[in-house]
Amino acid sequence: MKIAIVTDAWSPQVNGVVRTLTSVTDRLRALGHDVLVISPDQYASIPCPSYPEIRLALATRHGVGTRLTDFAPDAVHIATEGPLGIAARRFCLNHGYPFTTAYHTQFPDYLARRTGLPASVFWPFIRWFHAPATAILVSTETVRAQLRAQGLHQLVHWGRGVDLACFTPSAPVPALYADLPRPIQLYVGRVAVEKNIEAFLASEHPGSRVVVGDGPAREALARAYPHAHFVGAQTGAALAGFYAGADVFVFPSRTDTFGLVMIEAMACGTPVAAYPVSGPLDVLASASGVMDEDLTRAIAGALRLDRQACARAGRSFTWEASTRQFLNALVPITAPVALAA
Helix, strand or coil: CEEEEECCCCCCCCCHHHHHHHHHHHHHHHCCCEEEEECHHHCCEEEECCEEEEEEECCCHHHHHHHHHHHCCCEEEECCCCHHHHHHHHHHHHHCCCCEEECCECHHHHHHHHHCCCHHHCHHHHHHHHCCCCEEEECCHHHHHHHHHCCCCCEEECCCCECCCCCCCCCCCCHHHHHCCCCEEEEECCCCHHHCHHHHHCCCCCCEEEEECCCCCHHHHHHHCCCCEEEECCCHHHHHHHHHHCCEEEECCCCECCCHHHHHHHHCCCCEEECCCCCHHHHCCCCCEEECCCHHHHHHHHCCCCHHHHHHHHCCCEHHHHHHHHHHHCCCCCCCCCCCC
16 A cells, blocks of 8 residues: 655654654555655755744645655545645645544644643634544544544544563663662653643652753753753663653643653553643553642652553553554545646
8 A cells, every 4th residue: 555644743853743653654664555754854944933843844735746646645644734734735635635634732732832822722723724634543532522522523543552672671771870869750752841841840759850852941941950860862772761760750741642651651660640631541540650630649659559560551552553543544545646737
């Protein structure tokens, strides 16, 4: 099958969307599918205002359409609501070709945090973007209910997975941990305002706080919380070691659709502390995490959980299952993709 995936989130960005798309793309290709990824690294781009690590591609409907025409896909998936996604959406609509989309990111909530405007201001764009899709892929039941409340009903489940060969309780622990007072409390993810990391850094539980990741808020948070350890972005076995050696993983975000980092932590045997919000409500079970509106109390509760039970819960999420769900959601194009005269 020839599958075109159009995304505004791709390497060198480091986030859950990129991790999801690269993991599923790798497995699709391993299964013998021909996958074309249309991504920002293939175009001239400009930095996203207030978040320069994210590049916005300078692409047109015709430019993206030419790529799709040359590839002649059997199915088109538009992963993101950025410039490339908008260009691909317009091309498909103009030519009458079905496509699927995915709701990866709580853009209304993110933009509300960054602009001070209410999230309701941004929901009309989300409805406009996704309404023509034949299927909208969502990661959890909470997100499904949220989009249904916005009048979007063509919703299909698409779960997430863990690289079980990498994220294990036996991953090598970083040398940094040897000298840190226990318990070691870990955050992994983008260091940005919408992730609510200050709630983690200001929590009152004793021990050490480690932040893995990078982003526009890192410098300010490092100044405000000088006793926290900011180690930058980590990948592969090094990242797995940060999870495996920590005593608790803290997920302070209130605006995530899933929270891929939580299941990676669980697969390494590290219990999770979080707020009872979208993402944790769908991912965590009583054996793998504690949710509480008091984050300090959630951390204390998570530290009492059994690490073997956490690992079993985390390792139930696989990229193989995620890839099957993705394939089942695709909508075949029955006519060849061609540019209009």
